[in-house]
Amino acid sequence: MKIGFIGLGNMGSPMANNLLKAGHELFIFDLVQASVKKLLDQHPGKVRALSAPKEVAAAGLDLIITMLPAAVHVKSVYLGPDGVLANVSTQTALIDSSTIDPQTAREVAAIAAAQGNVMLDAPVSGGTGGAEAGTLTFMVGGDEAEFTRYKNIFNAMGKNIVYCGGSGNGQVAKVANNMLLGISMIGTAEAMSLGVSLGMEPKVLAGIINTSSGRCWSSDTYNPFPGVLENVPASRGYTGGFGSDLMLKDLGLAAEAAKLAKQPIPLGSLAQQIYQTFSLQGNGGLDFSAIINLFRKK
Template sequence: MAKIAFIGLGNMGGGMAANLAKAGYQVRAFDLSQPALDRAVERGAAAAKSAAAACKDAEAVVTMLPAGKHVAEVYRSTVLSAAPKTAILLDCSTIDVATAKAVETDAQAAGFTMVDAPVSGGIAAAEGGTLTFMVGGSDEGFARARPILENMGKAVIHAGGPGSGQAAKICNNMLLGATMAATCETFVLAQKLGLDPQVFFDIASKASGQSWSMTSYCPVPGVGPDTPADRGYEGGFAAALMLKDLQLAMAAAQEAGAYTPMGGEAEELYRRFVDLGGGTKDFSGIIKMIDDSWAPPAETKE
């Protein structure tokens, strides 16, 4: 099987790299965090001493990094000089569209084929290999990337040219953030009007108000399928990451001249929730702020 360099082994990248190793790829992994690298080795990857060492002789390079500045730095300082020109480059990070396009332009100028392939699905999907990949790049790039991505996801969709994967991701998550906020508001209102949450779920999940945020990821404990709400809003998709995606969406909207009032309101709500200390909680935990039951963590005294 092909040799794959995997750079970035955080909550998402660790599971993705493990699935590639499970599929039989020779995964050479690197992360600045030694514990993250150790976990990758335990799950079938080989440790590389540096990003450059990971890229040497690789047939594909996959990156999963926190932000656009990290992606630009890793590609421009390391990947484009250390990887063979024959390698297909896949950036699965969620970053701004402008940086994605710029890095792909640099890669093309250096003789590489590259795609941006951000994901949807969260940590559980990364672990289970059921992510959805939104891929931006040429037809050739998509064709080369698809077999690799299919070992980490349930759906691999070609969104369009360079940067289109990132555009699709931030639009999807803007919609998700806004619908989750509205779902939380609705459940709080329903309870204050005397409706039982389960009864309201049974009605709305079969009526015109139905949405994924309600039927698949209900923010109310004990209602609907098992979700982070049933575990104290632990795990799942961190509110800080939702805020990051909403900020990317708002920046893209401003650049494109698009009017996105609901997206802007969702960004403001999630900023408040994160500022109150909810950043590590699942994004559906915003219901605790909306019903006024969320309070900042108590200050510790020396």
């Protein structure tokens, strides 16, 4: 397939790389020239660099994938006279893999649909490691037949491809899951810290929680207490993994979506404030399980 790819950051670059490995031809754009050059050098003859989103839109491609930092960039790339939508033919399908608020995802998809373009929202989880290994989870919203049509494309970049329902529902699933993840991680951090400060061995306590009703991914797969699990950020100084500032971004999206829906999220809201505190203290680059450092006696 001839695929446009806009947004070659830490996630977009390895995703584009996996599409190229699967034999697709890519037409790429990014503001950062070094990212563009790297991909051109890695796959000579298979990649063409274009100079603006509207050029990607006008190139007569089968599909355009976007992977952008936030809703403001998605709006800027898709909307307006120089945007993708104003310059694309109805033969080109659109997939936005950025993590943004469901409301914006639905607004952009509605404009695309009104002019006859297929558009899917397909945010991912799995981090840069998953993007490189091609093991991302894609949460996809939009028309189910179109989801099925592009499943091969998702499979070239990911492992777990989930249809979430109508337009915007990929973003809804991600925001709901990640809000619960942020809450569970802080809850696990509090419970582990409380138990240890009251005299329990961390591994014994984790073992009990993991076979009891407190069991959660944050405890049994990604425990924030150092030394409980091997090969998790907690056991290598909270490097790598999923950054605290990315969790803060997702909690902000949850808060925004909840506000629009008049949906109370007291724990989600406090979780956002706790990650905000952690970020303000200069810890935004640490893995999100480092939040336990707010609660642990040293």
